[in-house]
Amino acid sequence: MSEMNREATTSMPMTNGRAATNTTARRSTTNRRARARQTAHDERLERRRAGKSGFSNPANPRRSMMLTLICGLFVAYCLFPFVYLLVNATKTQADFTSTFGLGFGHGFALWDNLQTVFTYQDGIFGRWLVNTLLYVVVGAGGATLLAIMGGYALAKFRFPGRNAVFVVVIGAISVPGIALAVPQFLLFAKLGLTNTPWAMIIPSLISPFGLYLMWIFSDQAVPTELLEAARVDGAGEFRTFWQVSLPLLAPGIVTTSLFTIVATWNNYFLPLIMLKDSSWYPLTIGLNQWKDQASTAGGQAIQNLVITGSLVTIIPLVIAFLLLQRYWQSGLAAGAVKE
């Protein structure tokens, strides 16, 4: 997003004539793409011209092959485990232990593996997937809602105890998970909540980082004058919130929900202590249990299922991140830049 703007503005001066006629002549949305192409074209020209004159515009520099290669090494490091996972999800258990780690096996067993993952132990993996979805929808959804409201309150109201809320929440982030988990477990056990979905959902409702993001975001995205105008028109606080503020907060909400979803989807420690009954497990605990099976006496090693199950576990999140790129990037930008 920001890059598009940046590129558009930097190439403007070089192309005033053409760009101006373009924008006035055709304003339809379909032409936005044509304009982006035009911008890219102008950029290329500018780079070439800069290359000849020996003067490089720091706001639009020449690309460097060297730097791309160096950074490419780091990207290779980041992507290599994904490749390993994909390659090994196509192997049978026998091939997994006998063939080269990054090479394919003797056959292509991906579909067989997928089928076995969902049918092994009466299809318990499907149950884990449904559990995870439940925890994500209720837990992360609730966490996002609470963070939106709390962040909005912190940004737009000067209420008594506001500073205390800030200090307590920041302090709470630095309390080790275990410091909370042990007494949380004892407390939930007393209330009869352990081994039920609530033990997983209720602690997931609090996301201090989400609160922080929504605070910063509300501060920037919702103009106080707009709120006052709505109040002058006689709208109540909640109506102002739903009808005026929420639409303005949309990109921040997408960002916050992505982060709460990742936190809940990936949570390992909380379900590890709260849930003993494998039919309430989320995917993370279930996968770990399958991995452990190899090291128990007489246990059947099912590494091919662990690998394939891992692949199934990460695919939804990877897709979500790819599709919602624009939102979380602009949302995080807003979060990181509070002056």
Add this chain to the structure above:
Amino acid sequence: MAVPGIPTVRETGSLQKMKRGGRSWDWRGWKFMLPFALVFIFVFIVPIVYAIWISFYQKRMVGGTVFVGLANYIRLMQDAQFWDSVRRVALFTVVQVPIMLFLAAAMALALDSMKLHGSRFFRISTFLPYAVPAVVSTLIWGFVYGAKYGLVGSINNVFGSDLNVLAPSVLLAAIGNIVTWEFTGYNMLIFYSSLSTIPHSLYEAASIDGASEWQIVRRIKLPELRGSLAITVIFSIIGSFQLFNEPSILQNMVPGNSVTTYYTPNMYAYNLSFSGNQSNYAAALAIVMAIITMSIAYVVQLRSMREQMK
């Protein structure tokens, strides 16, 4: 909607005026803050208070649970295993966090320089590991590390070498690699976001004044990174002092007993309370760790972070 007795904005003017006037409190914010606050109290405050409370007690075979004052804390101070685990995460923090943040900042600067071919691809692929659960990333790296059937094993077969990245002496570095892989992209994105807010007119002005690109990096970009550095440093320190998932998942993938039950403070507390049945002692440990973590975070940069948020 308004709480009785409290003047509405219409009567008092802007929010600022109300605050400065100090005649009455503006309670409206609590309507939105309350749900978060209530759940927060239930899942954070009450357990912490409860942990402090039980840390003064001990379960005895005879006589049940008795009040023992500071006995748990005194025992902790003399517990060699506990200090062993604290030393390990401290070493981990001192080595891993700077490497990770340096990589993240370098990558963010490279992306922001707009000199890369295909920068969108670079941005998304370095961030992608963040979407992977710790369990899955530890499993993948664990399989890669495995000397018997993993990638390291395959490499040993091909080259006839005898690499073992899970040997006790390098195990911590192997874990550090997993954590670096998981979180560099996340930190990179925070850095990158703060860089992308610098107005580009500043760069143009600098280049007209004859500044070289390195000077622009040093004088404009690095100072801008300082603000987000505070956040990333604090979150990284807190994260590595709470190290648990990676070593505990690796535990039975590592040959022998290299990952002990007291490998990190969190693992020690977990094993004490869930297999050792010593929740009171574990609570004392958790509180001491919380205090250590909070004071380090505070000393390092909490102050600058607070200023940033005002």
